Amino acid sequence: MTKTQEFVDLEDRLGAHNYAPLDIVLTRGEGAWVWDVEGRKFLDCLASYSAVNQGHCHPKIVDTLVEQSRKLALVSRAFRTDQLALFYRDLTELTGFERVLPMNTGAEAVETAIKAARKWAYTVKGVPTDQAEILVFDENFHGRTTTIVGFSSEEQYRSGFGPFAPGFTLLPYGDADAVAQAMNPNVAAILIEPIQGEGGIIIPPAGYLARLREITREHNSLLVLDEIQSGLGRTGKMFAYEHEGIRPDMVILGKALSGGLYPVSAVVADNEIMDVFSPGDHGSTYGGNPVAAAVARTALEVLVEEGMVENSAKLGDHMAERLAGMPADFIKEIRVKGLWAGIELHPEAGGARRFCEALAAEGILCKETHEHVIRIAPPLVITREELDWALDMVEKVLVGVGVEAASAG
Numbered sequence: 426m427t428k429t430q431e432f433v434d435l436e437d438r439l440g441a442h443n444y445a446p447l448d449i450v451l452t453r454g455e456g457a458w459v460w461d462v463e464g465r466k467f468l469d470c471l472a473s474y475s476a477v478n479q480g481h482c483h484p485k486i487v488d489t490l491v492e493q494s495r496k497l498a499l500v501s502r503a504f505r506t507d508q509l510a511l512f513y514r515d516l517t518e519l520t521g522f523e524r525v526l527p528m529n530t531g532a533e534a535v536e537t538a539i540k541a542a543r544k545w546a547y548t549v550k551g552v553p554t555d556q557a558e559i560l561v562f563d564e565n566f567h568g569r570t571t572t573i574v575g576f577s578s579e580e581q582y583r584s585g586f587g588p589f590a591p592g593f594t595l596l597p598y599g600d601a602d603a604v605a606q607a608m609n610p611n612v613a614a615i616l617i618e619p620i621q622g623e624g625g626i627i628i629p630p631a632g633y634l635a636r637l638r639e640i641t642r643e644h645n646s647l648l649v650l651d652e653i654q655s656g657l658g659r660t661g662k663m664f665a666y667e668h669e670g671i672r673p674d675m676v677i678l679g680k681a682l683s684g685g686l687y688p689v690s691a692v693v694a695d696n697e698i699m700d701v702f703s704p705g706d707h708g709s710t711y712g713g714n715p716v717a718a719a720v721a722r723t724a725l726e727v728l729v730e731e732g733m734v735e736n737s738a739k740l741g742d743h744m745a746e747r748l749a750g751m752p753a754d755f756i757k758e759i760r761v762k763g764l765w766a767g768i769e770l771h772p773e774a775g776g777a778r779r780f781c782e783a784l785a786a787e788g789i790l791c792k793e794t795h796e797h798v799i800r801i802a803p804p805l806v807i808t809r810e811e812l813d814w815a816l817d818m819v820e821k822v823l824v825g826v827g828v829e830a831a832s833a834g
């Protein structure tokens with residue numbers, strides 16, 4: 426039996442079956458590359474859903490993790506730490522928002538934003554108790570807690586997990602008029618991804634976010650952006666909302682906030698909103714611990730210092746150009762923003778997974794999303810040569826697997 430098979434068997438026998446990973450067992454990573462237990466090398470074109478924008482095991486972030494772990498790792502928020510204060514300084518400087526609330530996972534940060542929006546609605550806007558409404562969107566992905574899956578439009582995410590929390594209204598994504606119509610005095614906030622990553626790299630029409638900004642201002646509601654996947658350079662700007670020149674009221678960050686070294690998430694907002702929290706309202710044992718704070722500081726530092734956002738913009742344009750020239754038989758639509766691409770295939774192509782499996786055989790790791798979309802999202806440290814090689818393989822597979830699919834169908 427191969428080593429791979431041994432680990433696959435062990436994992437499948439002992440772990441809950443809540444994922445369907447490709448049968449490749451990884452053991453090491455560096456930059457845009459990962460290696461499996463057989464010694465095979467792959468170019469990572471998923472980047473842990475944008476958590477490793479800074480590349481695998483970035484040496485500076487690793488050093489920070491090791492050094493800070495040796496010094497002080499956890500005190501809980503009963504006491505203060507130097508690193509947390511410095512993290513607040515760095516993140517407010519980077520984002521231009523006045524306050525930070527640190528958590529660990531993305532879902533927790535989304536929950537935090539929901540709590541902030543609701544409490545703001547009751548204490549500042551004057552919404553009657555327990556009547557606050559939050560507008561959310563079809564194909565959203567904000568995490569896996571029971572509250573969050575309760576407002577998912579994906580049947581599988583919800584099925585079997587109810588009853589769910591009320592107070593959320595689902596609207597079509599990309600349709601600003603639908604939002605304008607749904608507005609009423611109880612709307613605390615709009616919670617939205619500037620680009621829907623899990624939804625299949627869905628890019629809303631130009632001007633959409635700017636319209637939502639206007640509508641929320643008119644109705645005294647908050648615009649809350651989930652930039653957990655779109656933020657920190659993925660789209661070629663530090664934050665995806667910069668493409669529309671707007672300033673939201675709250676931004677939710679996670680994933681690349683730690684460069685993949687540690688779970689770190691945060692919500693940023695101005696005083697008017699953050700000041701709704703009083704001591705005891707909200708918290709987390711590990712949230713904002715000194716290791717998390719130090720790791721996040723270095724993760725942000727290398728993102729800026731090493732020009733990763735600029736690389737994302739530049740190589741993203743190159744990727745868009747090359748994808749536009751791909752053999753088109755099986756392609757329904759190609760959507761690209763920065764180093765983030767969704768290649769949507771026609772249903773006759775037989776699903777994106779087979780293409781991802783063929784890419785893995787060529788040494789490229791990526792993941793299908795929503796059955797028919799091949800998602801390409803490499804670490805932002807990828808070079809032009811590496812990207813070109815990956816795109817050569819995408820082209821090869823689109824032809825090869827495409828032909829198989831056609832003859833099978």
Ligand SMILES: *Cc1c(COP(=O)(O)O)cnc(C)c1O
Binds near residue numbers: 530535567653654
């Ligand atoms: C990944 C993701 C989340 C959830 O983050 P977790 O760390 O997995 O809880 C929330 N929103 C978006 C847009 C995401 O991509």
